[in-house]
Structure formats: C-alpha cells, structure tokens
Amino acid sequence: MASTSPERVAAAETDGSVLIRRLEIADRERGFLPLLSQLSSCPDLTASEFAACFADLAALGDDHVILVAEDPAAAPGRRILSTGCLFVERKFLRGGGKVGHVEDVVVDAAARGRGLGLRVVRRLVEIAKEAGCYKVILDCTPELRAYYAKCGFVEKGVQMAVYF
Numbered sequence: 001m002a003s004t005s006p007e008r009v010a011a012a013e014t015d016g017s018v019l020i021r022r023l024e025i026a027d028r029e030r031g032f033l034p035l036l037s038q039l040s041s042c043p044d045l046t047a048s049e050f051a052a053c054f055a056d057l058a059a060l061g062d063d064h065v066i067l068v069a070e071d072p073a074a075a076p077g078r079r080i081l082s083t084g085c086l087f088v089e090r091k092f093l094r095g096g097g098k099v100g101h102v103e104d105v106v107v108d109a110a111a112r113g114r115g116l117g118l119r120v121v122r123r124l125v126e127i128a129k130e131a132g133c134y135k136v137i138l139d140c141t142p143e144l145r146a147y148y149a150k151c152g153f154v155e156k157g158v159q160m161a162v163y164f
C-alpha cells in the first residue's frame with residue numbers, strides 16, 4: 001500500500017480531472033476517513049494512529065492495495081472522492097493460487113453517478129489479474145447486484161458471516 005514499497009504495482013490512472021492512485025499517508029488530511037464513514041463506522045484516527053495503521057498495511061506490499069480517486073481541484077479536506085481495496089489471498093489450492101478480495105468500495109455522496117465507482121473497481125480487478133489471481137470476489141447487498149454486474153461480476157454462492 002505504501003508509496004515506498006519496492007514491489008508496489010503501478011496503479012495510477014487519470015481521466016484528466018480525477019486521478020486514481022494508491023493511498024498515501026497524506027490522504028488522512030484529504031478526507032479519506034470521512035469518506036470511509038459513508039460506508040461503515042469509521043471513527044477518526046489521530047495522525048499517529050493513522051500512520052501506524054498505514055505502516056501495518058504497507059507491510060503487506062502488493063497483497064493489500066488501497067486505491068483512491070482524488071480531485072486535485074477540490075477543497076483540501078475533501079479531495080478523496082472514492083476508494084476501494086484489493087486484498088490478495090495466497091492459497092495452497094490451485095498450485096499456490098491467489099484470490100483477490102474487493103473490499104471497502106465507496107464514492108462520496110456528492111460524486112456518485114459519475115463513473116468513479118466503476119473506474120476504481122475495474123482498476124482493482126485489473127490489478128488482481130496482473131497479480132496472477134485466478135478470480136476476484138466480493139460481498140455486497142442485493143441492491144448492489146446491478147452495479148457490480150456493470151463492473152463485470154457475476155453472482156456466485158451465498159455470503160455467510162459471524163460478527164463479534
């Protein structure tokens with residue numbers, strides 16, 4: 001995840017106004033946590049708590065990729081418009097195969113309907129393919145079936161969970 005990782009994948013792409021790139025530590029000041037709170041509970045982290053979490057995830061290298069979509073023209077604290085995460089799970093199955101898990105996809109409420117969610121998820125799927133994953137999976141609510149179908153996913157199986 002960290003921009004300092006030697007095995008970092010080249011994730012950046014731009015349409016001229018919004019840049020999609022990997023999460024940077026400075027994104028705490030650009031609205032990353034308030035954006036995540038539009039998806040689920042995401043209490044604020046101090047700068048040092050954020051840095052510690054960033055370092056833990058950065059240690060996973062290209063097995064944990066967090067993308068953000070940044071609008072450099074927006075107000076400084078509201079520049080991160082979208083995010084999504086890819087976790088690469090390594091297996092003994094399939095000759096030491098890899099499975100990509102897409103998690104924590106969210107677009108700022110004011111920026112929805114502009115194709116940002118599609119761009120972020122498609123880029124995550126490309127990264128998973130480039131990493132050698134044989135499939136990419138995710139969990140979502142029934143209401144999001146059509147959105148993820150637009151992103152190239154097909155329905156498969158049933159989600160089960162134990163919450164603590």
Ligand SMILES: CC(=O)SCCNC(=O)CCNC(=O)[C@H](O)C(C)(C)COP(=O)(O)OP(=O)(O)OC[C@H]1O[C@@H](n2cnc3c(N)ncnc32)[C@H](O)[C@@H]1OP(=O)(O)O
Pocket residue numbers: 038039102103104105106107108111112113114115116117118119138139140141143144145146147150
């Ligand atoms: C694995 C997970 O993380 S699941 C959690 C997903 N996140 C959330 O539910 C958080 C709240 N919602 C959001 O952040 C956004 O609404 C998202 C991420 C679901 C969609 O992001 P957007 O940027 O608005 O979607 P985007 O504009 O890229 O839409 C792409 C296509 O999907 C369609 N679409 C978008 N949202 C939906 C929806 N809820 N239901 C059906 N179709 C949808 C769009 O109409 C568009 O179709 P088109 O290309 O034919 O015009």
